[in-house]
Amino acid sequence: MPPTERREGSLDGGVAQTQVHSEQESTNMKFAIKAWCKSGRARVGLLQLKSSSSLGQGGPPAKEIEIETPALLLTTRKGLPAFISPDHLSFLPSPDSRLLQFSPMHFMEGPNSKTITNIGGVHRLLGLQGYGFVAVPRDSILFLPESYSSNKNGASFETPCGRFLVKPLEYMKMITSMKPDLWVSLADEVPASVTAKRNKTSVDRTITWLDDCISLKPRDGALFGSIVGGCSVEERQRCAQEVAKRNVSGYYIDGFGLGDSIDERSTFLHAVTDSLPKEKPRQVCGLGLPEEVLQGIAAGIDLFDSTYIYHLTLEGFALIFPLNGKCKHDVSDPQLCATAGDYTKINLKATVYRKDASRIVEGCKCYTCQNHTKAYINHLLNVHEMLAQILLEIHNTHHYLSFFRLIREAIAEGKFEEFKQKLIESRREHLLAATLSAFELVTPVR
Incomplete structure (x- = not known):
C-alpha cells in the first residue's frame, strides 16, 4: 500500500470508524x-x-x-x-x-x-x-x-x-x-x-x-x-x-x-x-x-x-553525579565507595547516612533537597515508608532534567563534545576509585 493512502477501517469496541483521506502530518x-x-x-x-x-x-x-x-x-x-x-x-x-x-x-x-x-x-x-x-x-x-x-x-x-x-x-x-x-x-x-x-x-x-x-x-x-x-x-x-x-x-x-x-x-x-x-x-x-x-x-x-x-528510586538510590564534572564527594572514603554509592548515586539505606543532616546534593533546587536531609530519607527507607520513594523520585527526576538542560546549553554554546568528554572522564575516574576502594576493604593486607 502506498504510504500516502489510507483505507477505511472499523475499530470496534466503541472506537469511531476512520475515513478514507490523504495522509497528512499531524497539525498537533x-x-x-x-x-x-x-x-x-x-x-x-x-x-x-x-x-x-x-x-x-x-x-x-x-x-x-x-x-x-x-x-x-x-x-x-x-x-x-x-x-x-x-x-x-x-x-x-x-x-x-x-x-x-x-x-x-x-x-x-x-x-x-x-x-x-x-x-x-x-x-x-x-x-x-x-x-x-x-x-x-x-x-x-x-x-x-x-x-x-x-x-x-x-x-x-x-x-x-x-x-x-x-x-x-x-x-x-x-x-x-x-x-x-x-x-x-x-x-x-x-x-x-x-x-x-x-x-x-x-x-x-x-x-x-x-x-x-x-x-x-x-x-x-x-x-x-x-x-x-x-x-x-x-x-x-x-x-x-x-x-x-x-x-x-x-x-x-x-x-x-x-x-x-x-x-x-x-x-x-x-x-x-x-x-x-x-x-x-x-x-x-x-x-x-x-x-x-x-x-x-x-x-x-x-x-x-x-x-x-x-x-534507582525503587532501590533507595539518589543521583549525585556532578553536573559540572566536579565531584563534591570525597573519593578517598572507602566506606562511601563500598557501602553507599559509586559517585553517580548514593544508597540512602546505608548506615553511614543515619545521622547525616546534609542535603542529597548541596545547592540542588528540588523540593526534596530544599526541605529534607539524608538522615530523614534514610529513616523513611528503613521503616518502609512510601514517602521515601516520593522524595527520591522528585530529586532524581529534577537532577536528570538539570542534566539535560546543561546538555542543551552546551550544544547551543558549541561545547557539547567538551561537555561529553569531561563528564565521561570524570565518571570513569570516580567509578575506578570506588572499585579500588571496595577491593581494598575486602582484600587482606599483604
Missing part, C-alpha cells in the same frame, strides 16, 4: 531545530504539542506545550510517575517535566477502550490536560517484548498478568481511545542473541505493522514509526530507510537494552540516523545511563525515556 505537533553541534549530529530542537483531547468533550481549550530537546520523557505507570501523584508534579521543573510516556498495555487490566473513549482519552482520564502523553508499546519494566512468542499476527509481551499477543488492530483500538499526543507504531523487537533470519523477519513484520497502523491511524496524535534491526547494521539501515518512506511525524528507535553491547551501540545509532531526514524528531528506547544518553545525543537523538530513574 511541530518540531524545529534551533542549534547544531559544531562537529557532529547533536542538536537542540523545539517540540510543540497542541493537545486536542478536550475538543468536543466540553472540557477546557487545548493547551500548547513547548519542550526543548534533547529531552527526557517521564516513564509512568498508567500515565503517572510511579511515586509522584498529580499534586506533586508541580514540584518538578516546568515545562521540562511535561512529557509523560506510558504503555497502552498498562490499561489492559483496567478501563476498556470504550470507557476511555467515553471519558475523552488519557488526558481527561487523569485530569492532566496541560501535559503531553506519549504512547509506546514496550514498557521496559513491566511489559517486556517476548520475541519467541511473537508471530506474523502480532507482538507478544510478558507482563505480571501473563503473556499477551497484541495485534495491530487491537493496538490501534487502544491508541484511538486514549488519544495520546504522540504514539509509536507496533514493533517486533528482538534481543541481540537472535539469528540473522529472525532479525530480518522482525524488520519485515515491523514495516508491515507500521502500514497497518497508518491505515487505521486516528486524526489526532502524531505517529512515530518504529525502527528495529537488532545487532545488524544492514537491517537497521533497511528498516530506517523503509520507515523514512512512510508519512510519519517522527521516528522511534527500538531494540536497545535487550542484550546489545554499549561499545557497538554508537555504530547502530549512527547507521539509523544517517538514513533518516534531519527535520523530524527521533526517540530512542533503552538508553538510560548518563553515558548512554550522551552517546545517543551525539548520534542525533532528541527524546529519551526515564526508566533509569525508576530503578
Whole structure:
C-alpha cells in the first residue's frame, strides 16, 4: 500500500470508524531545530504539542506545550510517575517535566477502550490536560517484548498478568481511545542473541505493522514509526530507510537494552540516523545511563525515556553525579565507595547516612533537597515508608532534567563534545576509585 493512502477501517469496541483521506502530518505537533553541534549530529530542537483531547468533550481549550530537546520523557505507570501523584508534579521543573510516556498495555487490566473513549482519552482520564502523553508499546519494566512468542499476527509481551499477543488492530483500538499526543507504531523487537533470519523477519513484520497502523491511524496524535534491526547494521539501515518512506511525524528507535553491547551501540545509532531526514524528531528506547544518553545525543537523538530513574528510586538510590564534572564527594572514603554509592548515586539505606543532616546534593533546587536531609530519607527507607520513594523520585527526576538542560546549553554554546568528554572522564575516574576502594576493604593486607 502506498504510504500516502489510507483505507477505511472499523475499530470496534466503541472506537469511531476512520475515513478514507490523504495522509497528512499531524497539525498537533511541530518540531524545529534551533542549534547544531559544531562537529557532529547533536542538536537542540523545539517540540510543540497542541493537545486536542478536550475538543468536543466540553472540557477546557487545548493547551500548547513547548519542550526543548534533547529531552527526557517521564516513564509512568498508567500515565503517572510511579511515586509522584498529580499534586506533586508541580514540584518538578516546568515545562521540562511535561512529557509523560506510558504503555497502552498498562490499561489492559483496567478501563476498556470504550470507557476511555467515553471519558475523552488519557488526558481527561487523569485530569492532566496541560501535559503531553506519549504512547509506546514496550514498557521496559513491566511489559517486556517476548520475541519467541511473537508471530506474523502480532507482538507478544510478558507482563505480571501473563503473556499477551497484541495485534495491530487491537493496538490501534487502544491508541484511538486514549488519544495520546504522540504514539509509536507496533514493533517486533528482538534481543541481540537472535539469528540473522529472525532479525530480518522482525524488520519485515515491523514495516508491515507500521502500514497497518497508518491505515487505521486516528486524526489526532502524531505517529512515530518504529525502527528495529537488532545487532545488524544492514537491517537497521533497511528498516530506517523503509520507515523514512512512510508519512510519519517522527521516528522511534527500538531494540536497545535487550542484550546489545554499549561499545557497538554508537555504530547502530549512527547507521539509523544517517538514513533518516534531519527535520523530524527521533526517540530512542533503552538508553538510560548518563553515558548512554550522551552517546545517543551525539548520534542525533532528541527524546529519551526515564526508566533509569525508576530503578534507582525503587532501590533507595539518589543521583549525585556532578553536573559540572566536579565531584563534591570525597573519593578517598572507602566506606562511601563500598557501602553507599559509586559517585553517580548514593544508597540512602546505608548506615553511614543515619545521622547525616546534609542535603542529597548541596545547592540542588528540588523540593526534596530544599526541605529534607539524608538522615530523614534514610529513616523513611528503613521503616518502609512510601514517602521515601516520593522524595527520591522528585530529586532524581529534577537532577536528570538539570542534566539535560546543561546538555542543551552546551550544544547551543558549541561545547557539547567538551561537555561529553569531561563528564565521561570524570565518571570513569570516580567509578575506578570506588572499585579500588571496595577491593581494598575486602582484600587482606599483604
